[in-house]
Amino acid sequence: NAGVTQTPKFQVLKTGQSMTLQCAQDMNHEYMSWYRQDPGMGLRLIHYSVGAGITDQGEVPNGYNVSRSTTEDFPLRLLSAAPSQTSVYFCASSGDRAGYEQYFGPGTRLTVT
């Protein structure tokens, strides 16, 4: 199993540009989520999904969109990038939303200039 994969590893955007961060898992996990990690802030939940077709907002959802058309994929979209979205983004998955171990991808380091 590849586990949780994320692409790209690094990305530089200009303010106002859009992009999609990709996340995929091959463990048939129902629950997937996106976090951002900023210095001094810890990891914060952006959006999560408890299964295909179901998504919900986390702690810091503004400026981000998600969709879940398949069990395997959970892309994160930035519609109009802002410097405040400069961060490291992590995708995670687990077998269920309650009580299961969460597995994290390697992260995408995004810089918005």
Place this chain on the structure above:
Amino acid sequence: KQEVTQIPAALSVPEGENLVLNCSFTDSAIYNLQWFRQDPGKGLTSLLLIQSSQREQTSGRLNASLDKSSGRSTLYIAASQPGDSATYLCAPGGGADGLTFGKGTHLIIQP
């Protein structure tokens, strides 16, 4: 809102020492608590998962305990090695709203 505090924020000790990293959280209504390790510039590696009904979990030189009612967890590292140098993150939660992370303990083990 869940708040997680990890103490100490940083720790530097010589190789071979036994260590205790502390984590406290404000909301005891959790499904589980995970301890992670993060190396510089890398992702998170899960070390231990403790279910809310459990008191502790062990993996090799690592032992984590959970006292849900008092909102505390500790990670015990026995016979520390330079390869243990990393940031250790505590994350209670496990429900639909995911995990809440502390800011971590930055650990350096001196050879």
